[in-house]
Amino acid sequence: MNLTLRIWRQQNASADGEMRTYQVSGISPDMSFLEMLDTLNETLIERDEEPVAFDHDCREGICGACGMVINGQAHGPERTTTCQLHMRHFADGDTIDIEPWRAAAFPVVRDLVVDRSAFDRVIGAGGYITAPTGAAPEAHATPVPKPAADAAFTHAECIGCGACVAACPNGSAMLFTSAKVNHLNVLPQGAPERESRVLGMVEQMDAEGFGGCTLTGECATACPKGIPMPSIAAMNREYVRAAAKR
């Protein structure tokens, strides 16, 4: 396959960026999207140009490092991570636009790399259960109803890639934050900190400059792990409940 790529290039956080056009040839349909970019980068190094910077690590869809907006869609046309998107979903001769995640809370660091540390600070504001090592009761001391355990797992699947923020027209992190809140709040172990958790995390989320939710549903459509929209509603309820108790 031969492709035309239009890629956002930006030297650093303060520099202006632009879309630049590249041609790549000899792309196999079995390549992953990132392997296609590897191929481009090898040719750029050969020409002594700087390769395109992009975050990636596990390349099996679980670490959440990779992510770019491909033809206007976070992680591209398939519902998966960029590393698990394969070139067979494109056609020979296609032009592909590749841009970084766009959100005020995710400043571009270089090319397609953005700073998602805001997510870590949201977690630090309450996204944990205080359980100092060694103080834990026997695992079977508190049975967890299977539906609660399954619900917790569904939310816990979030890989923190940021596609929800990138896809949201408001740059909102509600889907991410709600996944994290609900994962812990539905479990009996998470109950003692239920209120402080949701209040703290939402406050931090707002402080990071993420937008609010207008229920467009773009986040859940883009989410490679299928975190569902009602996750947001559940967090809203937790939040109002906690605020009322305060």
Add this chain to the structure above:
Amino acid sequence: MSTPYADYQDYRTGEAIADTKAPDGPIEQRWNRRRFEAKLVNPANRRKYTVIVVGTGLAGGSAGATLAEAGYHVVQFCYQDSPRRAHSVAAQGGINAAKNYRNDGDSVQRLFYDTVKGGDFRSRESNVHRLAEISTEIIDQCVAQGVPFAREYGGLLDTRSFGGVQVSRTFYARGQTGQQLLLGAYQALSRQIAAGNVEMHPRTEMLDLIVVDGRARGIVARDLLTGRIDTYFADAVVLATGGYGNVFHLSTNAKNSNATAVWRAHRRGAYFANPCFTQIHPTCIPRSGDHQSKLTLMSESLRNDGRIWVPKAAGDDRPPQDIPEDERDYYLERLYPSFGNLVPRDIASRAAKNVCDEGRGVGPGGQGVYLDFADAIARMGRAAVEEKYGNLFEMYARITAEDPYTRPMRIYPAIHYTMGGLWVDYDLMTTVPGLFAVGEANFSDHGANRLGASALMQGLADGYFVLPATLGDYLARHPHEDVDPDHPAVHEAVFAVTDRLYALLSNNGDRSPDSFHRELGELMWDECGMSRTEEGLRKALERIPELRAEFWQRIRVPGSGEALNQSLEKANRVADHLELAELMCLDALHRTESCGGHFREESRTADGEAARQDEEFGYAAAWEFTGVGAAPVLHKEALDFEYVHPTQRSYT
């Protein structure tokens, strides 16, 4: 060409090394005794001590969180943009613990026994017993943190059996156990970061160790965004940087996993133990072409119902459905009638390699064998197969665009885990005082072969429970003193780092870092992979120094060192791989026995299986660095087996 490289193979055997920290006495009392005999740091004094932790996977994340909870000042590093992305996240299967919730006869004793035997008698009994003891506490800890393990309808934890063990002791969270356990550790760590007890440096890579007056006192690290080189000082340094599987280029490791931290530590005096013990996983998705950048593993539970076969005739390139039953070779069932498709990882892997070497491999490049579910679907029905393996089939279909329900999957072995690592004593301290290694970065617990679902157990045991107890003893014996930032050792370490980066950036050659990585990886896979021969290893030992010389002549790294430069990061890691690879081959060459993940063609039983040689090789090989390309010194740690007596494995 003259062979200046022969020097390297001419290693010397130095003084034996011994683990002096493990107490003697009955094995089940050793850990308790060690904890009791360890000196304690007064809680009020703990904040005066700074501990550097490099890496934020299961071992590093749990260690950082626990040490900070205990009151130490922790300074932690990871190269990823967030501590939550360390490659522990990708572990699928589960975590072992001797809870005996199934009432199926499990016990600490049995987990201990299984692990020593599974490690093919090359691990340390006291360490393994401690691991088995701690395993139960890990589950308690993780449940308290909110890890959503699979549960039964009664609300209690579910377990499954794994890796040929006869009890059901593996706790799991669907196929994402590693992710869930890592989130638990990461959340605990995040709490400490927010509380100001952990100073977290993401996107910062350790490039050297600072050793002052014989003790590890800090690191040199590079901020990957700004390129800034900084020194960080501490009272102790903990390496939790994972394994070195990426020496092979194609592995199931993350793309950026690397050996730089452990290799730099080795160069600064930490012995490297058993580097040739690498594990190969039999059920990975084969490479689809030269562009392949990494390999993806599928849970080996697939072998419970799938049948492995290749065509009987070499070069048979008909589609699988056109190959009649009597022209198929179900070679595992033929060779190992009693275990069939469920033989251990190393045996299944080698058998696949053998049939492919005979020209009977399938798929692109003949590097694959079929894993066929046609019989399982006929027997159980498609729905049942879907229920059991649906997510794996989906993953396979996504990557290969083939439907595993109608066409057999293609699988091939891949490098997955490294049992070798920095030599550590019972306290997890390396031969450099004050330098500790936890998780996959150290060597001790898995011997020559790791059992499934034991890596997560070991990482968390080290980080949550072992290190916090033993590190205190070291700190209590070494009251805090500031490091002089102008100490020559500090300048020397910084200079070594900047000098090397400058050399990479200014070379302006004609080959990319990746091209060298691929070439090294192919060489290692061919000569130091699933099976090894003296001839092949000597060939590799000649080629690696040449390749290393070529690397420094021809490497090209575009861009500058003062910004995010992923080519520079990669080149720097490949440079270390080029040194470590040599030690791996030497270790493999010197160990003329076959054991665990290390298979020497020359050491086989009459029926062709691996033959261990306990009298000669019943030791852990700890290597001392003497210079790049210079022969290292071998220090042997004798392994005594008081409780589990060595036997030869047999699966026929």
Add this chain to the structure above:
Amino acid sequence: MRTLWGSTIGKKTVMAVTGLLMLAYLLVHMFANLKVFFGPEEMNGYAHWLRTLGEPLLRHGWFLWIARVVLLAAVVLHGVSAYQLSRRDIAARPVKYQHQRRQASYATRTMRWGGIILALFIVWHVLDLTTGTVNPRGQEGHPYENIVAGFQNWYANVIYSVAMLAVGLHIRHGFWSAAQTLGVTRPGAARLLKAGATLLALVITAGFLSVPIGVMTGVVN
């Protein structure tokens, strides 16, 4: 309360509650409007009754004033929250994607413009039929006649019809959105709520539009 007003979720909650309140009011208002089809006595009688509501506990006309104050508060809170949230949302996504792609439904994308249209309409509507300032007749106590007179102007019909279409779209997304904001998560609720929102939007828009159509076609005169 301060926590609520200080956060994005809190402001959304305020919008949801005030929105539902106004929606309930609209339903009653729309239903009452249909009295126009039964002649001046029915309509004017109803308007008079509204002023006597709550008597003798309340004095004459008090109920209406209380309702007006509550509604005004709802409109202001709704509007201020929307304004603040919108500013925040726009600031949270300062750079647009070069590769533009249609996102979300029409109703979703028009919430902001629809809201502004409705705010302007409310001002005009009050001046037209409450104070009578811009109404060609503007006779107090005679809403029926005022309505008929008002819809004699083509531009009044246009303004009114555009606003009623806007209110329909606003309700269609707003009702479902409010339910989410207030935390409705029951499985299957989403489809029911979306269907309910569409039904409400249709009924309210059709009900309100029937009045000018009735005047224009001469059914009401």
